[in-house]
Amino acid sequence: MLPLLSLSALWGFVLNLTMGDAQSLLRANTLYRTIGVSSTDLGLQLQSERVRSSEALSTRKLNEVLGGQRARTDRSVGEFRQAVAEAGSAVGDDLRVPLGTLMGGLDRLGSIRADIDNGLSSRLTGLNEYNRILDSIFLLYDHLVTVSDLAILQQASSLQAMGMAREYIAREHALVIGALADQRLTEPETAAFTEYAASRRFLHARGLAGLDVTLRRAYEQVFASEPFQTFATAEARIIRTGAPPRDAAGWNETIDKLATQLDKHGLDASEVLAARTSEAATATVAKIAIAGGVGLIAVLASIIISVRFGRRLAGELAGLRSAAVELSEKRLPDLVERLRKGEDVDVRKEAKAIKVSGSAEITDVARAFGSVQRTAVTAAVGQAALRRGVGQVFLNLARRKQGLLHRQLALLDGMQRRTHDPDRLEELFRLDHLTTRMRRHAESLMVLSGSAPARAWRKPVAVIDIVRAAVAEVEDYTRVNVTTMPVSAFDGGAAADLTHLVAELVENATIYSPPDTTVQVRGDQVSNGYAIEIEDKGLGLPAGEYAAFNRILAEPPQFDLADSDRLGLFVVARLAERHGIKVLLRRSPLGGTTAIVLVPRSLVTEQTALTADGSGDEMAALPSRTRKKALAVVTSGTHAGLPRRVRQANLSSRLKGASSGPSEAPEPQEAAEPDKQAERSPDEVRDLFSAFQRGTQRAREEASEEGP
Structure with missing residues (x-):
């Protein structure tokens, strides 16, 4: 039986x-x-x-x-x-x-x-x-x-x-x-x-x-x-x-x-x-009735002949069972895994018929399994093709958008060169900043589609420059505080992706934290490479969500179109996977969230010639536009109300004179108290912005001569 x-x-x-x-x-x-x-x-x-x-x-x-x-x-x-x-x-x-x-x-x-x-x-x-x-x-x-x-x-x-x-x-x-x-x-x-x-x-x-x-x-x-x-x-x-x-x-x-x-x-x-x-x-329904009736007749006939052909039928069923198990536990899972890796699959070759010998009933069931197999393989291949098509759509849209944005940036450059009005320069700078952020969003689509970055540098890029360039691409960059970092540099081929990765994390920190708080960015040399920490003062997340996000960052899954709310998370995961970077999210001791980016030692380059404040020659490693944004973040006395660095302002009165050296005159008393400086006149503001424009123009020309 x-x-x-x-x-x-x-x-x-x-x-x-x-x-x-x-x-x-x-x-x-x-x-x-x-x-x-x-x-x-x-x-x-x-x-x-x-x-x-x-x-x-x-x-x-x-x-x-x-x-x-x-x-x-x-x-x-x-x-x-x-x-x-x-x-x-x-x-x-x-x-x-x-x-x-x-x-x-x-x-x-x-x-x-x-x-x-x-x-x-x-x-x-x-x-x-x-x-x-x-x-x-x-x-x-x-x-x-x-x-x-x-x-x-x-x-x-x-x-x-x-x-x-x-x-x-x-x-x-x-x-x-x-x-x-x-x-x-x-x-x-x-x-x-x-x-x-x-x-x-x-x-x-x-x-x-x-x-x-x-x-x-x-x-x-x-x-x-x-x-x-x-x-x-x-x-x-x-x-x-x-x-x-x-x-x-x-x-x-x-x-x-x-x-x-x-x-x-x-x-x-x-x-x-x-x-x-x-x-x-x-x-x-009609087919079901016909198939059900025929199947019932086959079952009744099997009852009559089961005594005579019991043993042979048992052997045939054993062979069918082995083929079905192989199909469900080996062939189909292997096929799905190959499709997930992006390999091309021939449906006709993969959907091979299940070969069994024996009675007509067994062969009919084998053909039914073969039909199920072909349907499953066709559906899986179709889904993979759909994902590739969506990725290609992302890539094409991103490239078109990126081309338009490059043209827009070129137009903005020309307008900034021809403008000497401080108010107009400020407006153009804001528009330039928004365009740069739009370019990063376009690059995010390229990352999701699996495309390699379009920007790369032959020389290593200083860590502080990458961090400042990333901060410059964030809307609330004035809320970001970048602390002093040990002098080091990252491989130029990964500089664009690292800037993009850090920018996504910093922007996430500014969005999900109160607008009156600051976001701290710090870095340090560690035994396995270089660690960058981004810490906000938001509400944080439950432990379960941290664990889920860290699993995605450690092993990026296939991008789900229905989960577009976590677009930045998928972008960070893809960029980290591309260069072997480890990204970890955890609760901050202050109640917010801390994102830790561990850059492997293979991407870290020691550069003792770089200065500690990062405002020297290493800034030239960035392209002209990124360098201009980074300078805008760290330049003292800007229109956004950033603090001005004053020499010896944090030293005691006894040490100020001693640190100057015998050949240097002591700093004026007014330099230690920037808040008491007189407000600039309109002519001074105009001259200041004109000088800033000429400086950025010279930087562009130098970067264009150097090339990426």
């Missing part, structure tokens, strides 16, 4: 897998008819309320139109809650988190409206509150698609992309409607509009590429229509000029026509996809 029981168990297993596919299709159809339909109407009502709220935020006037729209939104919210209750058991564990997020956003709808009515929200802030609720709706859409049919899943994902693109059009419309009241877009609103437009174009391209001919034809007609062409032209003009269109009626008419077409095609496409899902579920 043992072979018979084994065969029955295998038959039940295959039947359960097939039944699971049918149940998944039926569940997806139920979710679409309840939550899917009601959430679509809810999204449309929220989009309309967002537009009306944008007008109210601009004019600061509440009207009956806004009140009526809010009433319709409330009715849609009630219908959505009722639909969730009707879905019942179809709402699985995978939907509870996104559904809870959406419910929480709907609960905040009253407070969002109150802030708008009371004039407590700016226009962009109020719109972003609605955007968050709509984002949670689209997140719910992602979890509604739970079918195992790859064709249906691909079409559903493409329709989801087209729907999200429709949402970005609505966001652009809401911004423009609000700006029409005062005929201007603020700088943050212009940046948001540009981001929406870029996301819309990307999603339209991705969604259109994934749709089949039947579903794609309608969207192609929309994109070729006059309303869409008019919208695209107006969109480009707004991005270029930063001003809303003057013809408000024309804009509204174009958006209304375009939105009507897109909503209609989206609804029709959803109905078609739902019908396909229902048909697939029905066909799967």
Whole structure:
């Protein structure tokens, strides 16, 4: 009876897998008819309320139109809650988190409206509150698609992309409607509009590429229509000029026509996809009935012949068991590990058929296992290709952004050379600082994609220069206190990555600590290399989170797109892994967090010629722009109110004269009391900034002659 029981168990297993596919299709159809339909109407009502709220935020006037729209939104919210209750058991564990997020956003709808009515929200802030609720709706859409049919899943994902693109059009419309009241877009609103437009174009391209001919034809007609062409032209003009269109009626008419077409095609496409899902579920149930009946007959026949062929069947099952164990415990895990390492895998070669001999039942089961194996291998290869594709997208976007930022930095250099106004120089310096930070963010994307750094130096770079350059790339660099460090240098090939790594840790320390506190950065020679510590005075983290973060830093996992909140952590982990650097997070004795960076001895270069304060010739090892930022952090008497170093200011009155030497005159009394110095006149400030500009210009020329 043992072979018979084994065969029955295998038959039940295959039947359960097939039944699971049918149940998944039926569940997806139920979710679409309840939550899917009601959430679509809810999204449309929220989009309309967002537009009306944008007008109210601009004019600061509440009207009956806004009140009526809010009433319709409330009715849609009630219908959505009722639909969730009707879905019942179809709402699985995978939907509870996104559904809870959406419910929480709907609960905040009253407070969002109150802030708008009371004039407590700016226009962009109020719109972003609605955007968050709509984002949670689209997140719910992602979890509604739970079918195992790859064709249906691909079409559903493409329709989801087209729907999200429709949402970005609505966001652009809401911004423009609000700006029409005062005929201007603020700088943050212009940046948001540009981001929406870029996301819309990307999603339209991705969604259109994934749709089949039947579903794609309608969207192609929309994109070729006059309303869409008019919208695209107006969109480009707004991005270029930063001003809303003057013809408000024309804009509204174009958006209304375009939105009507897109909503209609989206609804029709959803109905078609739902019908396909229902048909697939029905066909799967029929297949289950046929397969179940045939399998039952096979089991009954096996009972009759089990006495005669018992021993032979036992041997055949043993061979099948060995093949299955080898597949599940060796071949598939090895394949997944190879894919994780980035190796290319041939699906046809790896998905070899399970070779067993014996009765027809055994060979049928072997073929079933082979089908499961091919599906698993195909899915794993597809996931690996998707990760590589995402990494390539990161790399391409980062390179494009980096090229634009380099051009922007070059323009800023030219403007700084031609400007002698101190106020203008200060503004250009701030813009230069922001651009440098943007370049670091672009390099973070390159790091996540696995690309090597574009910047490197032939000569070793002093530790103090790397630390100061990293601090200069942080927004709140004035809060960072860099203590005196032992004179040493790091390998030039790793200098860019080390600067990036330290900058990420310092920025994290400034963000998660009170704004009135300082962040301490110190370093020291240790037996295994060079240690850099970054300590803040924040609230710290629980011990469990420290342990989890340290595991990621020690063994960086595959980057998860859903975990984008920890982007800096993944970047630090990748950079540390690239050069064998150890990074450890722990609680500070003062209550905050201390990040310890241990640079291995192989990257540390002894340079006794470097001076202790780091402001000498080692500063020339950095590129001109990084050197300018580092000098801005440590130069005394800057406009940001940094302290001025005064010679012998910290010595006692007895030692001041003795330390000067016989040939040096004592320092003036005023030098020891910088707070009592007279305020500079406008002419002196102008001369000071002009001198600073000439100095940085000479440094650029020297660095360009030296080369990286």
